[in-house]
Amino acid sequence: MDRVIKVLFFALLVKPVVLLLLGLNIIGRDNLPKKGPAIVIANHNSHLDTLVLLSLFPLSVIHKVRPVAAADYFLGNGGLLAWIALKCIGIIPLDRSGGADREVLFSGCTRALSEGDILVLFPEGSRGKPEQMSRLKKGIYYLIKERADIPVVPAMLHGLGRALPKGEALLVPFNCDVVIGENLTERETAAGFMNSATASFQQLSEYCITLSSTESAEDKTL
Template structure:
């Protein structure tokens, strides 16, 4: 039932918004992992980030693509937001209270990866200022400890922070970039691994048309 809800939600509502209302400059779509376990890592400026990334996949695969999201924000109040998050988007809830140990913190992520899912992670943590990257957190490194076989695909997005900024509820159509890079290998050293993600996102940002337009 959840799979059907997710297909209907994206097929009838989300995909038309993403591909008709938003103008996407999409590059490297063929580099998306075709099956899991796999991870997409992306910068994070807007709630649109998640649904845009998920919309890049065909409806036949949409149930296997799952964003890792803050449990306190999306599930804490219950109600419609929690229902949509679990049933229509299929989030993997993450406890960011600081009370959970590392094993418990990543347990649901490990279950999803073991199930062959494709996870969406935002290493910055929470949404930052529109079109500005914050320092990357090391959670993804600890998640992938002893899982070196899992590839990490970087994605740089630009413009979505203007279409739906943090704290806003009204969608404003802007042209947006989604640039997908080559998969990265997991390394044994956290600093080396995080630097490779940061460098890849920075390189991909050079291909963002909207970024250069704003700078000019």
């Protein structure tokens, strides 16, 4: 039943809104994993980030694409938001309180990967200022350090922080970029992997046609 709910939610609501109202410039779509286990990592400026990324997957596999999201934000008060997060989007809740050890914290992610799911992760940890990228956190490395078979695909998003900024509820039509890179193969150390991921985001940003030449150097730093 959950699979049907999610497919209908994206087929009838999300895909039409995202693909028709937003002017998406999509590069490297073929780099998205066709099946799991796999991980897509992306920068995070807006709630649209998750919906846009999931909209790029075929409806035939969308039930297997699982965004990792903050449990306190989406499930804290229960109600409609929690139902949409769990049933329509299929999030894997992550406890951000800091009270759980690493194995418990990532147990939902580990289980999903073992079941062949495709995870969507935002390694910055939370939404930052529109079109500015924060330092990446190391948590993802502990999911894949012993799993060289799991591809990790970076996706650079630009413009979504303006289309639906943090704290706003009104969608503003805006041209946005989605640039998807190739699998990150550097896995030997956490530092090596994080440096590789950061460099990949920087390279992908160069393909963002909405990235204005008038933006400051700080805004372009990835």
